[in-house]
Amino acid sequence: MILLFTDYGWQGAYVGQLKTAIYNVSRSAAVIDLQHDAPVFDSRASAYLLASLVDFIPADALILAVVDPGVGNAARRPLVMKADGRYYVGPDNGLFNVIARVAKSVEFWRIDWQPTGLTKTFHGRDLFAPVAAMLDQGDRPELTRLVVEDIGFADWSAELAEVIYVDNFGNVITGLKGLSVSTDMRIHLDEREVGFAETFSAVGEGEGFWHINANGLVEIAVNQGTAALAYNLKIGDPVYMYQP
Amino acid sequence: MILLFTDYGWQGAYVGQLKTAIYNVSRSAAVIDLQHDAPVFDSRASAYLLASLVDFIPADALILAVVDPGVGNAARRPLVMKADGRYYVGPDNGLFNVIARVAKSVEFWRIDWQPTGLTKTFHGRDLFAPVAAMLDQGDRPELTRLVVEDIGFADWSAELAEVIYVDNFGNVITGLKGLSVSTDMRIHLDEREVGFAETFSAVGEGEGFWHINANGLVEIAVNQGTAALAYNLKIGDPVYMYQP
Amino acid sequence: MILLFTDYGWQGAYVGQLKTAIYNVSRSAAVIDLQHDAPVFDSRASAYLLASLVDFIPADALILAVVDPGVGNAARRPLVMKADGRYYVGPDNGLFNVIARVAKSVEFWRIDWQPTGLTKTFHGRDLFAPVAAMLDQGDRPELTRLVVEDIGFADWSAELAEVIYVDNFGNVITGLKGLSVSTDMRIHLDEREVGFAETFSAVGEGEGFWHINANGLVEIAVNQGTAALAYNLKIGDPVYMYQP
Known part of the structure; x- marks a missing residue:
């Protein structure tokens, strides 16, 4: 195959x-x-x-x-x-x-x-x-x-603290692994930041969050919205993830 | 398969x-x-x-x-x-x-x-x-x-008097079945309306019409044009079909 | 198959x-x-x-x-x-x-x-x-x-001195065969013109050129740019290729 x-x-x-x-x-x-x-x-x-x-x-x-x-x-x-x-x-x-x-x-x-x-x-x-x-x-x-x-x-590092892909729904995939982070961490995005949520429906409409996607990577998303537009993110942009 | x-x-x-x-x-x-x-x-x-x-x-x-x-x-x-x-x-x-x-x-x-x-x-x-x-x-x-x-x-009804899909040519597919309508019916679209035509070439360039598409559904189209733009239609919009 | x-x-x-x-x-x-x-x-x-x-x-x-x-x-x-x-x-x-x-x-x-x-x-x-x-x-x-x-x-002619396709990188494919032209020929495009280069990296960034593409056709391209936009070309446009 x-x-x-x-x-x-x-x-x-x-x-x-x-x-x-x-x-x-x-x-x-x-x-x-x-x-x-x-x-x-x-x-x-x-x-x-x-x-x-x-x-x-x-x-x-x-x-x-x-x-x-x-x-x-x-x-x-x-x-x-x-x-x-x-x-x-x-x-x-x-x-x-x-x-x-x-x-x-x-x-x-x-x-x-x-x-x-x-x-x-x-x-x-x-x-x-x-x-x-x-x-x-x-x-x-x-x-x-x-x-x-x-x-x-x-x-090469095993992970990359950058945006590596934006999917057709505008979800922003990073090169960070879900296994390496903890759910109390936050992602800093310009003046704003997002916290962890398990799924889209766990946050309000239009609200941003990060979750671990189906391939094990940290992904930034907006419930019923377009994260890439909301946070002005594109491939290569750095991703700051920190423990508050 | x-x-x-x-x-x-x-x-x-x-x-x-x-x-x-x-x-x-x-x-x-x-x-x-x-x-x-x-x-x-x-x-x-x-x-x-x-x-x-x-x-x-x-x-x-x-x-x-x-x-x-x-x-x-x-x-x-x-x-x-x-x-x-x-x-x-x-x-x-x-x-x-x-x-x-x-x-x-x-x-x-x-x-x-x-x-x-x-x-x-x-x-x-x-x-x-x-x-x-x-x-x-x-x-x-x-x-x-x-x-x-x-x-x-x-x-659920067997048919739906709504737009259910817009294809890449801008043709507007409805949830109405060709078998349930007659060719003397017209579709009301805002201030305008369209009548039946068998094929695209049966109407003038830029003219709108409805026909029964290859999957048996009522479809709104414009000869050499884009029906979705011409009539400002999107998925979920109601479709009024009537017998004049 | x-x-x-x-x-x-x-x-x-x-x-x-x-x-x-x-x-x-x-x-x-x-x-x-x-x-x-x-x-x-x-x-x-x-x-x-x-x-x-x-x-x-x-x-x-x-x-x-x-x-x-x-x-x-x-x-x-x-x-x-x-x-x-x-x-x-x-x-x-x-x-x-x-x-x-x-x-x-x-x-x-x-x-x-x-x-x-x-x-x-x-x-x-x-x-x-x-x-x-x-x-x-x-x-x-x-x-x-x-x-x-x-x-x-x-x-029908075996070749066509027109644009026949624009690919998703904006490269402009013509109906002219590489076998029929010589590399000292130039393509006239409105007020501008482009010469031959073997590959993209042979010209400067943003510079236009023509080359013979992988299917043997004359193709107009811009290194790290979009030829279709740079030269305002679309399918059907004539392509003037000449020996200077």
Whole structure:
């Protein structure tokens, strides 16, 4: 099973061609669109978002992730990671670093395999998708084992006190884990602040609060409102959480 | 086969995680995205919209429907309905009431099965998706049969003289059935009104009309225009249809 | 394998019902969403866009394409095309003409098969999808062979010096092929013009350029900017490319 995580959006033929490239290699692949609106060109925010999703994914599912502002840049290596038994395929730009940081075991390979006719701008279709399909069906593309320390993920924190995503309801997802905070903590937002509530209905209409979302992250929300607008928050904004 | 009908939107990982939860139970499930922009948090409009879609669905397909503003509210029961031989899985908030109302035979069960780690906000992924996958592959989750009269669907009308959806072309779908009206009827819209036309090309450019859409519902449209803007209509607005 | 190319958008139940109609005929069909935001009601621009995508598609995959402003018009024939061994199913409105124009071998059939209950507005679901599913599984719906010359594709140019699509990053795709131009050519845009660059990073931030995109078409872009806004371009606008 291959799960797709990209910043391509649903418009255009980008996702469709990614899938076609998988099926060109493996007709029997099961492909799931996990998310296609990852923070655009933002591999750092995307890394924290992706890390929050992997706990709910079958252990034998492969993750094909493409958030790749450096596509076409010769310095950026195409990568395969194996973390706690699961394969990840994508660019070497930090996208897998948060998962690597918290994994019990991790290995990395540089992808040496190359298709004929690799384009400069669509490595997702031309390179990553075929490699993902090969690995998914048990084949082995040409890979070179990398020294784990060279990836640099050890410098990444396991959490990020920033906004990493705003969903279509305007809920503001942070890179902070619910397991690391306590429910008496508050989040400072400019002149205002919000406290914890278990669910939306626990606060009044239009009132802001933070809760632990279904993927274990601290999320700022407004009951029947739009937190991103109410608090003027966007991806990359810092989040100050404190014990009063 | 499992058909998904939700108000999650295509953004975020909501739909992706719903599917992942299905595949966690059943790798061979065939899953189709029927619609993911059902009227948000509006189980009433969604109920009439969903009812208009089921005639075109194979009899053995299961429908997993989640429009669930009450998620996290302990009073809201998770439900399995079997109507005219087809299973429906979702919240007990009226979402299936229109289908129940017109079905020849209908049964209801409360879902007693619970996953470990049920979150407060994502019952679609944690509860409804696994139950749908179990039923789809012939397994039986823990269920308790409910008295049909307790659901309260008998009080629902089979049709709704309101706007229940606006599509991406601005066409305005009502909860009225084409089979119940005659083509000499007119729809009163504020100071204006529209008459029937068989197709878009039967009226002049920019002219409004009503027709019976491909799912059998009365729909207000403008030839090469946007009916929702032209007549200032949104979900929930009343629709006055009369015989001149 | 069936690839879908439509202007339905992802909203509503249009795509979902198209797929359901395929599965009603063939449960084992593999269906891929190639693109659902083809230029709306614009079969000409869509024809050039679709033609740019087919090289990356497996030879045995069938293409079900619906961009059909004339649906409900009795004069518009439903069509099956076989070009270079691949089947295409859709309306006879030019949508397949660019592919036919450059194909080595091409055959056409009028679809005579009709479902019971063909609606006036949703031939994608009612007519084209079942026919595509039948052909995909090796069945033969009722078809009448057409004289190739009657289709009129010979009058279509293989390329189009116009904007044919704007993607979600605001990149402007033209109907000109990279193989037909040379990198010293420039594109005139109102008072301004842009030259060739291999990739985004080869020009300064905010600077415009043209490049050959991953599907072989000339594309106008702005590094870290939005070309469609910067140059005020939309589908159908002419593109003047010249040798200085």
